[in-house]
Amino acid sequence: MIQIQNLIKAYNKEIVLNIPELTIETGEIFGLVGNNGAGKTTMFNIVLDLITASKGQVISQGINVRESEDWKDFTGAFIDETFLIGYLTAEEYFGFIAGLRRLSKAETTAFLEGYSDFFNGEIIGKKKFIRDFSKGNQKKVGIVAALMGKPEVVVLDEPFANLDPSSQYKLRKLIKDFAAQNGSTFLISDHTLENIADVSTRLIILEKGKIVRDVPKTATTLQDVEAFFKPVVEADIY
Amino acid sequence: MNQNLFSLAWREAIRSAYWGKSLATTIGLGFLAVYFSLCFLVFGFAIPSILVKSFPNSDPVSKFNSIILAYFAIDLIIRQLMQKLPTVSFKPLLLQNIRRRKIANYLLTRSVFSFFNILPFFLLFPVTFTLVASTYSGLSTLSWFLSIGILIYCNHFLAIYLKWRFNEAEYGFFIFLAGLLCLFAINHFGIIDLSGGLGKLLDLVLIYPALVLLIAVLPVLLYFMNVQFLSSRMFLNLVSEKQKAETVRDYSWLNRLGETGRFIALELRLIWRNKRPRSLAMMTLFMLFYGFMIYRAQPGNEIPGFAFILGGIIMVGMFSISYGQFFPAWHSNYFSMLMCQRLTMKQFLRSFYMLVTVISVICYLLTLPYAFLFPKIIYTHLAMLLYNLGINIPIMFWAGMYSKKRLDLNQSVVMNYQGVSATQWLGALPLMLGPIALFYLFKLVFGETGSFIALGTLGFIGILFHSAIIDFFSKQYRKHKHQLIQNYKNS
Numbered sequence: 001m002i003q004i005q006n007l008i009k010a011y012n013k014e015i016v017l018n019i020p021e022l023t024i025e026t027g028e029i030f031g032l033v034g035n036n037g038a039g040k041t042t043m044f045n046i047v048l049d050l051i052t053a054s055k056g057q058v059i060s061q062g063i064n065v066r067e068s069e070d071w072k073d074f075t076g077a078f079i080d081e082t083f084l085i086g087y088l089t090a091e092e093y094f095g096f097i098a099g100l101r102r103l104s105k106a107e108t109t110a111f112l113e114g115y116s117d118f119f120n121g122e123i124i125g126k127k128k129f130i131r132d133f134s135k136g137n138q139k140k141v142g143i144v145a146a147l148m149g150k151p152e153v154v155v156l157d158e159p160f161a162n163l164d165p166s167s168q169y170k171l172r173k174l175i176k177d178f179a180a181q182n183g184s185t186f187l188i189s190d191h192t193l194e195n196i197a198d199v200s201t202r203l204i205i206l207e208k209g210k211i212v213r214d215v216p217k218t219a220t221t222l223q224d225v226e227a228f229f230k231p232v233v234e235a236d237i238y
Numbered sequence: 239m240n241q242n243l244f245s246l247a248w249r250e251a252i253r254s255a256y257w258g259k260s261l262a263t264t265i266g267l268g269f270l271a272v273y274f275s276l277c278f279l280v281f282g283f284a285i286p287s288i289l290v291k292s293f294p295n296s297d298p299v300s301k302f303n304s305i306i307l308a309y310f311a312i313d314l315i316i317r318q319l320m321q322k323l324p325t326v327s328f329k330p331l332l333l334q335n336i337r338r339r340k341i342a343n344y345l346l347t348r349s350v351f352s353f354f355n356i357l358p359f360f361l362l363f364p365v366t367f368t369l370v371a372s373t374y375s376g377l378s379t380l381s382w383f384l385s386i387g388i389l390i391y392c393n394h395f396l397a398i399y400l401k402w403r404f405n406e407a408e409y410g411f412f413i414f415l416a417g418l419l420c421l422f423a424i425n426h427f428g429i430i431d432l433s434g435g436l437g438k439l440l441d442l443v444l445i446y447p448a449l450v451l452l453i454a455v456l457p458v459l460l461y462f463m464n465v466q467f468l469s470s471r472m473f474l475n476l477v478s479e480k481q482k483a484e485t486v487r488d489y490s491w492l493n494r495l496g497e498t499g500r501f502i503a504l505e506l507r508l509i510w511r512n513k514r515p516r517s518l519a520m521m522t523l524f525m526l527f528y529g530f531m532i533y534r535a536q537p538g539n540e541i542p543g544f545a546f547i548l549g550g551i552i553m554v555g556m557f558s559i560s561y562g563q564f565f566p567a568w569h570s571n572y573f574s575m576l577m578c579q580r581l582t583m584k585q586f587l588r589s590f591y592m593l594v595t596v597i598s599v600i601c602y603l604l605t606l607p608y609a610f611l612f613p614k615i616i617y618t619h620l621a622m623l624l625y626n627l628g629i630n631i632p633i634m635f636w637a638g639m640y641s642k643k644r645l646d647l648n649q650s651v652v653m654n655y656q657g658v659s660a661t662q663w664l665g666a667l668p669l670m671l672g673p674i675a676l677f678y679l680f681k682l683v684f685g686e687t688g689s690f691i692a693l694g695t696l697g698f699i700g701i702l703f704h705s706a707i708i709d710f711f712s713k714q715y716r717k718h719k720h721q722l723i724q725n726y727k728n729s
């Protein structure tokens with residue numbers, strides 16, 4: 001469970017994120033959509049204590065992330081490619097993260113085997129450094145590394161971007177399966193409404209740092225969200 | 239157009255988080271520049287009388303001409319180590335309506351404004367007026383002056399051409415050194431009199447001033463060589479040069495050392511697989527020979543105490559100083575990922591400490607043969623080893639908290655010139671000058687041998703408390719992490 005209380009982030013008095021109250025329940029796949037500059041990445045960075053909030057706090061599983069580091073034990077994250085170590089091969093990188101998450105070698109191999117379909121034979125066993133991977137394959141490495149050690153909280157910023165169409169479908173299933181098996185809470189943002197509406201159990205629309213919609217998933221979620229983002233002019237034509 | 243490119247470079251400089259710090263380094267470099275300019279000026283005025291005194295039987299002007307090649311050779315080496323190459327992030331420019339040649343021209347134009355092209359004139363002016371102008375006609379003097387000026391720019395364009403080349407194949411520098419050594423030998427043993435040849439040419443310029451036009455062809459040729467090279471490199475496939483099938487070395491045996499071992503394995507991979515730290519490591523090996531330069535007994539002159547400090551700190555501590563002054567920026571590319579993991583900062587500090595300790599001890603053992611020259615090196619180097627581990631490393635940890643500049647390891651070597659200029663040596667100065675200052679301070683109280691013991695003891699105390707120091711700094715780094723993340727993002 002993640003609780004956000006009175007959260008404000010401002011740069012030079014310009015408020016970029018303002019969330020008075022938000023509770024994300026355990027096991028929820030929490031989808032975040034919003035146009036550029038809405039504050040999605042800022043919110044994730046604050047949840048991961050990578051940037052400091054101007055006001056308010058984030059409490060992850062009962063731990064205030066500003067005050068203790070214990071949240072790192074149960075949190076996996078992938079924000080962007082700066083989360084990867086470019087001069088390692090994919091296996092070495094997984095090995096390094098596995099070590100930090102106290103997974104044995106056998107556990108790591110078994111874990112990675114489960115994602116061989118997602119990797120599509122392009123990641124494991126290649127004598128290639130991550131810095132030489134394509135953007136999409138780098139993303140796959142980062143996402144899977146974030147899932148290592150069965151974290152209770154997983155933060156993924158735009159995981160579907162840069163992935164090819166079939167990988168996007170695979171990733172939808174992968175996230176849903178992982179959440180169902182481990183009961184993990186997911187925080188996901190994306191710009192492809194179809195993906196995010198499919199994968200999440202609750203959707204939030206951020207606009208200029210404020211929550212403007214907060215809906216549980218229903219059959220019409222996608223249409224609702226699409227209607228929100230569609231330009232008004234187009235609606236007038238019909 | 240060029241104006242646009244220049245304003246781009248200016249904005250890139252002032253808008254990076256590094257700006258404040260680079261201002262400080264610029265001031266530091268400025269002081270050095272003034273110092274060297276004054277040295278050259280004074281030396282320039284002294285040259286005529288030195289030449290007359292040392293070579294009473296020969297014409298001082300042609301003597302000066304005949305030794306000028308040695309200056310150019312040394313200049314070329316110094317430029318390789320110190321001169322900054324102009325860069326431009328050309329990727330966004332490629333799609334614009336700018337010719338590749340234009341970008342190359344811009345880069346080369348910018349490179350001309352280098353201190354290394356101004357410095358020799360501080361020597362050249364006094365020599366021209368006091369030595370040459372007094373014996374030769376105005377026209378001869380002018381063409382002589384121009385010839386040497388042109389040769390300075392030849393050296394400039396040759397230097398940056400080589401530098402661009404070496405940047406792609408780092409072994410080039412050592413081949414270049416070996417080549418220079420061969421030329422030196424050829425010249426020294428009189429097989430071909432190279433420096434005399436250049437001297438004769440310059441003598442001829444004084445007689446036939448029109449020859450200067452012939453010399454002027456040289457820099458033009460070199461300039462176009464540079465343009466050619468640069469234009470051929472401005473392609474994206476060369477920017478993200480694909481790795482050839484990597485020979486991936488296995489460091490898994492280090493895992494037996496537990497958590498710290500895993501981090502050491504990461505550091506080793508970092509050093510081995512990225513150009514910049516790799517050349518630092520190679521430089522460390524190279525520096526082991528520094529002793530032959532500094533530990534040379536002059537008859538009648540004793541080696542001053544500070545030479546042992548400098549020799550010790552450079553030979554034993556080269557790696558830790560050159561690698562450690564950029565701690566933790568080596569990991570800046572993925573710093574925020576590390577900050578999402580548990581306990582990493584402490585592990586990082588500890589693994590860095592262990593790695594440096596092992597390498598420094600190896601360096602110490604490798605320098606022990608110098609004891610055949612001076613037995614006291616056994617304890618002077620030991621004192622420096624202890625001092626470096628006990629005092630210098632905590633200083634570097636402290637400085638690292640305020641580290642500002644991201645080191646871009648992921649960039650391929652083309653157009654990646656981070657860490658090839660004089661700035662990278664500047665940060666090392668306090669670490670080397672500190673023990674020298676302390677040495678003289680302690681010497682007043684304890685005498686020379688006692689001073690070495692005091693320095694060693696100081697270091698030993700630092701080593702005793704190393705785990706407390708690491709604990710302290712890992713807490714400090716945690717406090718500074720948001721600032722560091724922001725700095726690395728903005729630089």
